[in-house]
Amino acid sequence: MTTSTPLPPCADGVDARRWPDVARVPRSTLRAPIARALALQAFARLPIRVGTPDGGLPTAGGPDAPLMELHRPDHFFRRLGRDGLIGFGESHMAGDWSAPDLPALLTAFADGYGALVPRPLQSLRAVALPTQPRADRGTRAGARRNIHRHYDLSNELFALFLDETMTYSCALFDAADPAGADGLAAAQRRKIDRLLDLTGVGEGTELLEIGTGWGELAVRAARRGARVVSVTLSAQQRDLAAARVAEAGVADRVQVRLSDYREVRGRFDAVVSVEMIEAVGERYWPVYFTALDRLVRPGGRVGLQAITMEHELMRASRSGYTWIHKYVFPGGLIPSVRAIEEQVDMRTAMRLVDRYAFGPDYAETLRLWREAFAAAEAEVAALGFDSVFRRMWNFYLAYSEAGFRSGMLDVEQLILERA
Incomplete structure (x- = not known):
């Protein structure tokens, strides 16, 4: 037997x-x-x-x-x-x-x-430690799958914990900001405006945005008189961003495309990309920076907002497969500023002309998101997200907050100018 x-x-x-x-x-x-x-x-x-x-x-x-x-x-x-x-x-x-x-x-x-x-x-x-699966690499097909797994979860889910701007990146706070969601919305608009100011976006600017989010940056740029092309790989983001653009009355100045940045043609006066480089993956950094160089006109500027880590920590973690990869953000790698500078020097005719770090603001941004998510637990459950997902998402937000509170992670706005 x-x-x-x-x-x-x-x-x-x-x-x-x-x-x-x-x-x-x-x-x-x-x-x-x-x-x-x-x-x-x-x-x-x-x-x-x-x-x-x-x-x-x-x-x-x-x-x-x-x-x-x-x-x-x-x-x-x-x-x-x-x-x-x-x-x-x-x-x-x-x-x-x-x-x-x-x-x-x-x-x-x-x-x-x-x-x-x-x-x-x-x-x-x-x-x-395990290594990242080949299927998660940032090929064109892999990038679409990776973005779909996170950003196409549900627009309604993100709306439950983001502020009215639907901005899913670090805010830039001021001591005069009110508490709670109103202060977060003001800080998100301040972050966007700083990036648009430093890249010279104004009346008549032809602007490319790589990574649409839900459209707030494109709307604010269009209200300055810019003509905007914004690309995303998330179908749900594209749909809601286009609706928000139309609601804001700037549809004649903004195109929201479901497209990979590698597919964009033409040249622009300015290019902005907010917390998108983290999803690219080290293998495709040369492609990404070559594309930035190709897409911005001589004399134009590129504005990047990037989560960063110390160079040696990045090197130690570059091939690892982590909990964040498995459950939240497949395929990416958080770069160091040194790695970004090396890519700029090797691949482009651009130079770094301004950088500003504001990591503590991300800890605060994440705290507000986490508290709003916890307060909306019943609504999250009603959307069909079970208790395991809710614990996962809370862990992700707290884990990220801890990274910034400890100083393991930072976030910077980096301004590049093309010769």
């Missing part, structure tokens, strides 16, 4: 068809004890608290330190042993652990990033 190997347990209440790797709890017979030992070492060095059903684990945090509540420690260590930081995120999606103040906890982890893996093992990360 033969016996079949028992299936691993599933997380309660998780749709295994929609979330197969969240529903399935790995055995990790060998790796789980190792992950537990490494995690306990890290916990003992971090200013956090870790609670378990049986009490608590030794940590370096005092009574006011951020709390991580391990509801199912065994599942947590098994996921961590099999998939590392991907398993860390999936464990939260499954409900294996939670935190009353998730951004504060994740910021503590980010601040202590170097202590999470013992130094003798750090050199093995590049070998041990």
